[in-house]
Amino acid sequence: MPDWLLPLLVPMAAALAGALLMLAFRPRGGGGGDAVLLLAERMEALSQRLDTAVAAQSERMHRALAESADRTQDSARRIHERLAVIDAARANLESLSGRVTTLASILGNKQARGAFGEVQLRDMLADRLPTEGWAWQHTLANGTRCDALIRLPFPPGPIAIDSKFPLEAWQALRLAMDDTARTAALRRLATDIRRHVDDVATKYICPGETAEGALIFLPSEALHADLHAQHGALIAEAARRGVYLVSPGTLWAVLGAMRALMRDVRLKAEAQALRLGVARLAEEVGRLDRRVANLRRHHAESQADMDQIAITTQKILAAAARIEAVEMDPPGTARAAE
Template sequence: MELGIFVLLAVLVVLLLVLLVRSFKPPAQAPDAGMLVMQQQVDQLRQQLSETLTANTNQMQQQLSQITTQVNSQLQSVNQQLTSATGQIGTRLDNAARVVGEVKQNLGELTKATQQVYEVGKDISSLQEILRAPKLRGSLGELFLGELLAQVLPPTHFSLQYRFKSNEAVDAVITLGPGLVSVDSKFPLENFKKMIETSVDEEKKSHRKRFLTDVKKHIDAIAAKYILPDEGTYDFALMYIPAENVYYETIIKDESFGDEKSLCSYALTKRVIPVSPNSFYAYLQAIVLGFRGLRIEKSAQEIHQRLQRLSGDFLKFKDDFDVIGKHLSNTRGKYEEASKKLDRLGDRLVTIDHESAEPKVKVTLPKEELARPALFD
């Protein structure tokens, strides 16, 4: 491209020189030999420049054509890329719009859920206010205890609100073999709530000590009221603690104060076993296994009794069988004896038949045969 422009400028310069030379040529003079040579060179140069210009023009046209083709191809590729990018952008915008719509919908649902949580929070606050009354809280604990017993044990193996002769009613009793296991679900929680609500260490320790004192009093009451072996109970009872966090603070995270025993040790000395909902479920599963063992033992006893009866029947049958054997032996002996007599009688009949055929022969019968009645008259 730059070469063609340079050649074009050179041609223009040469043409200007030729025009200048012609304009200063003297009139009516004979042509000079040098001028002719110069004229020829100029003509040759003009021809060369014309050929060069033509070649460069053709080359430039080819290059322009190639460049145009390349530019068109690149433009087409760019158009395709732009179209694809536009489609992708449109798809992404659609996805973004859909995501924004879903986010709006989720935000709406989240708002509803937040409102529901707020309502549930108000209901829980109301329930907490209701459960401040110890009697209602105790009734709720009895309800949970009854549901747990009903889910694990057969109805015939537990009773709710069992009343003793002293007119004291325990929340539940479990029938285990010949005895009863008392279960009490009431639990003091006032000082426990104060203990977990305060953030001052001294107040927390004070409330905890009062709480443990309340629990010990409750343990003493269970031991005195519900462990009654003379009325069919075992010599221990279960103290049902209604919540896992309370059980953890009471039993698992138990600390002794000075020379005092830990709460768990104190309860065990009174033959009262503290249980939480989870540990009570494990106790019930063990009791269910005990029931299965009792059923197996009862079945084994029944099988043993049946085997004893069968053994007696077998002995009786053996005696009868021996008697029948003796009778059969006697019958066989009599049969063999009768068979022998029958054979002898047959022999005598044959003898008599022979004697009747020979009348001259005198037959002398034995005396025992003479004593028998005649066979033929």
Template sequence: MNTITLLILGLFILTNGAVIFLLFKRQTGNKQVDGQNMQMLNQNIQGMQERLDKVSQGLNDRLDSAARVIGAVNKELGSLQEIGRNMQGLQEFLKSPKLRGNVGEQVLKQMLGQFFPTAFYSLQYKFRAGQIVDAVLKTEDGLIPIDSKFPMENYQKMIRAEIETERVKFLHEFLKDVKKHVNDIAKKYILPAEGTINFAVMYIPSESVYYEIIRDDLDLNRYSMEKKVLFVSPNSFFYFLRVIMMGMQGKKMAEATREIIDTVRGLQKDTHKFADSLNVLNTHITHTKSAFDRVATDYASITGKIERLDRVDEDNLLE
């Protein structure tokens, strides 16, 4: 039952009470009301009072509930205002290119640390000419330069623009920013003479900025491929690192397999050598046995001759 219904019910009860009161007053002008009618009137008035009390209690309960709801809404509005202030603070924080760069470098550091031991990558790697890249991955094929770029200023102006001409203007400025980053990375960090492989990675810490860059109609992917620079976002960088890690593990398995094969081949050679030595030893043993048999035969023959000689001497002596 809503508030309007309760109000209508209250008015209805009051109207009925007024009608009864007027009838009663009209009757009393002519004659005295007997005790039974008075009792009925009192009962009706008491019933109306109880209904009015219930209506009043219902209204009070609804007002209390509405007050609680309004309080909760005010609290939520306060929380939203605090979030708004925090978001505004974050936006002010990200207006500084240096601070944006620091955020990107920290995220880059954490992701590299999740996949590789520190021996497989270096942070703030310095080349001989003095230029410093945010990170390099160390692979058997060479160093993979990784640099974090956060082209936010003209991107934010573009998405906030309400007029199409302004949006197009800031889009062109945004494209110029991205191409400048690509050119800088290609020129400064792709240095095969210093051990890098023939491409570099441009890490973009924002998914929304990344998807704007790789739109087909902007043709930035073709431009970056010509410069041998690969765009990655936090999500795609995760898969890039996983592929590199699996490649390293595959090479380790291949090296371990080669070591096992080389060891087995060495064992085979050693087995052949041992078999040859065993055959030689067996031949020597056979020859030794034959010589021993001959010596034993000769010894038996000499012993027999000595025994016969002893018997001849004894017979001659007896005669």
């Protein structure tokens, strides 16, 4: 039974009990009808009160249920939103897991790893350098084909880049479970570094054709950091031989410096061309000045000739005027004189 119904039933039960008692003890005479009417009125009033209370309680319950339903719906909506976020995160994790697996398979395959390093190197060169500033898969005079050649002017000269660094020993070092495996991996890594540096120094550095140094591109920042931390002596030895190991980050900075150098060389070439053009222009201006002087001299001479012509014309006009002014004798006067 609900808690709100008991307070309503108790007065009703009391009223019914009182009515029954009145009916049981009422006199036998004619006053029983009034008592019954009074009881009926009280019952009617009690019924109305009970109906009103039940309606109010029903309204309160309806309102409470509606609010509870709204809260439940809002909670369900938030739960659905969180589930959607969780599903999206799960999808991202699955996608990332697939990419990590793909990257692991690429790094595990020597040919695929070399292709991955070449693609990364080529994208960086295409992004940082002008098209005429580098060549891909360039063949040197000794027959060696380097992955890329950066065409820098002398000095320092073109720089060759290699992108096929061996990673097997480094991977074995990262997966080593004990000191013995770690020591063996370190020894193997040192051997691989020394052998690869020797190959690059021998094949990629050609006096008179390339610069006195070459670059080895490492496609991993972690590998670059590990090599400098664990094999600093080998890195210094490679630098003394003119071979420098660069990561994507350091190569980005190096390419920026090379681009600035190419820009300076281009500006110097353009300035030299501009200087030669100005010199040719000055020569043409001198030639024009000489021709103008000649034209001025010719003009002066022409003016002098015109002045002489004008003087001669004036003399001719004067002579013509004198001739015209001469009076001729009449014919009869001449015969009379004879």
